[in-house]
Amino acid sequence: MKLVAVGLNHRTAPVAVRERFAFAQAQLVEALGVLPAYVAEGTILSTCNRTEVYAVADQAGEARARCLQFLVDFHGLSPGDVEPHVYAHENEDAARHLFRVAAGLDSMVLGEPQILGQVRQAYEAASRHECLGAILSSLFRSALHVGKLVRTETDIGRHAVSLSYAAVELARSIFGDLARCCVLVVGAGEMGKLTARTLVDCGAGAVLVANRTLARAEELAGRFGGQAVPFDDLSAALARADIVISSTDAPGFIIDAAQVRQAMARFRHNRPLFLVDIAVPRDVDPAVQQVSGVYLYNVDDLQAICEANRGERQREVRKVEALIDLEVGRFRHWWQTLEVLPTVADLRNHAERIRQAEVARALARLGPLTEREVFTIDAMSKAIVNKLLHVPTTRLKEQPATAHEYIHVLRYLFGLDEGRP
Template sequence: MSLLVLGLSHRTAPVGLLERAALTGDAPQRLLHAAAAAAPVGEAALVATCNRIELYADVDKFHAGVADLSVLLAEHSGVDLEELTAHLYVHYEDRAVHHLFSVACGLESMVVGEGQILGQLRDALGLAQEQHTAGRGLNELFQQALRVGKRAHSETDIDKAGQSLVSFGLERIAEGTGPVAGKRALVVGAGSMSSLAAATLARAGVVELVIANRTHDRAERLAATLGARVVRFEEVASAMAEADLVVSCTGAAGIVLGAEQIAAAVAGRGSGSPLGVLDLALPRDVDAAVQALPGVHLVDLETLAESAQAANDSGGHAGALDVDAVRRIVAAEVDAFGAAQRAAAITPTVVALRAMASEVVSSELERLDGRLPELDPRARAELAQTVRRVVDKLLHSPTVRVKQLAGEPGGASYAEALRELFDLDPAAVQAVAGAPISLPARLPLQVAGGELG
């Protein structure tokens, strides 16, 4: 597999650009299918979170793959290609694997150590499987990335240092409005991020939790698990007037909470303390003009990106020792994955070689039967077993050793040497390599919170 990663994230693009590039509605599915249908691409997967959009593809041509995927990302995100290109990053082969494993471990997250990314990667793999754009290569790659992420969190303390984006956002809100405990909170939305926010608020000790969502039934299901109250979406304005804190993440394509609406809610509040507003949506739910309103403390993804960068630079979220330990895990896992992939790549050649040897043995035994028809059946069977045993022993050490050598850098040349030395039919090798496989059922999804990546 020749893995190519092309994307943009909070590390390379301003939040405003990420907001404009956000994939809404059925755009992720359409982009995924378009990427998989591109000429240089064999398989494709898409990781789209609050703070990153990444295409993973198995390509047969590097430059053509980069060009085609860049154009497709621009078309489906609606951002001009020239502007988009200035913020794109590209990783290839081992560097691409290293990047995905680092993402899985939370090393590339806005808040370093963020553990929610594992849920996002499960979603990405599940979507690619559901849309039939992921085959053997990407399935194995993402499954391994999930295992590496779990290993990093179980063997180091990076998960204790790494907060969820929701928790980090609520800390920033508390800096301007006071502790969350004892407050009345309104959550707008009932998706995965909003669900995480509601659960986090409940654990933080809010005295009242209210849920509002366009789909009322979904809001009621979420509220039932948390003992919250539900209001209809058209009642959000009046609910804000009664709240101390508002968290919004609806996934809508436009502004959900306008400046005038929030100004009216502030005017109707009896409390003299500021109204905390946490906007975790991309594109944003809350009008940026709210930042200038008196009596409102707004925290959005742009604010969080700046705070997270400052915290990460000072080592405030993940200790340097934990980060270094995770980086060593990633490096070792990338080496192991590469070795396994190189060793696996020679398997079709080895299988084809053994199949050819078996055919030669069978042909010669048939020839012997024709020349010695009077041969005793027991002697014939013993002779056939002896011949097959001799061939197996002759092939055993070379094929085992060639698999070991193939796992080393540059090991692909050993498969070519075998094909040349034994004059193997390329079609026979390709038939083994292209044999159909059964992928596992779509992975179970878990509630995943914010930027995970």
């Protein structure tokens, strides 16, 4: 029994190759339908950065070849297209690879959370189409567990590494819960809209939109479920908003210190104000941050935070690897026990066949016996077999690490493989 992980990802294959081997949602159903024809157990993990097949087959070399064959057949390509980009991991290494993928260590953005959901979907889809057996089910459940564990136990996915999420985290560290916060979106720059969108998705309470053209403001406000405000009346809007996202293409400052100072003192009663200036050239006069209770961040500030957070995640990799090591150890133990089980069963069957034959022969020779006597002879033979086999079988199961050699010895000494087709 061999476990393999065969696939290609953003490190080994350019997008031009990846896109040809990707499985769209609709294709996946069909693919999972034909996969059992190639391997005993199989799962397909397909995202924009990777296409991987996890499979169980009798022989390792064969498993890899069959997975490749499946990929090539399904997408109607030639083996030469995929060979140079493919990696293949076996057994323990395959398990480790999946755990690293689920933990986000193999992702383009270290520790990103989406991959865990994608692993779960791959598992569930394969499970629905009955492509999973005991081995892959157990492996994927472990992987999901690892994925969750590393995100709660380490900081690998904790800090924002994109501008919009950095803005959300900052807003949270000022206001805590965003539900009571009002977001003012000034201008309609792409980053501004994205940041506003992210804030709304993260629970921001109300949205105001100000734009030079009122129609544009109303259109945007409709999209965020907010309210358009006149551009000339920014001061009034500043009095209401807690978070300001500014991304106009105005050549000069549109929010100045006097305006903010007045809003803070007169209307906000010094309630904190968080300004995010994503525009280049800048929209907000840097002097604004001298005002007490005002926190102003520009593009560079946000970028620096993302950069620092990337470093932070990098530093967590070792902790994550340690957690993965633990889980791989658990998998190894389970896997090796799995390897022992067929031999234990063969040994028991072998002994049982001999026992039954010998009991039958003895009973034939002894002639008519009472039921009690027959029972006693049968019980004695069973007891001898059990007592003889008890120690070797428990030792095999207890020491799976060394079991591999013993399996060969045992099979040879007892002739377990003789007389087999």
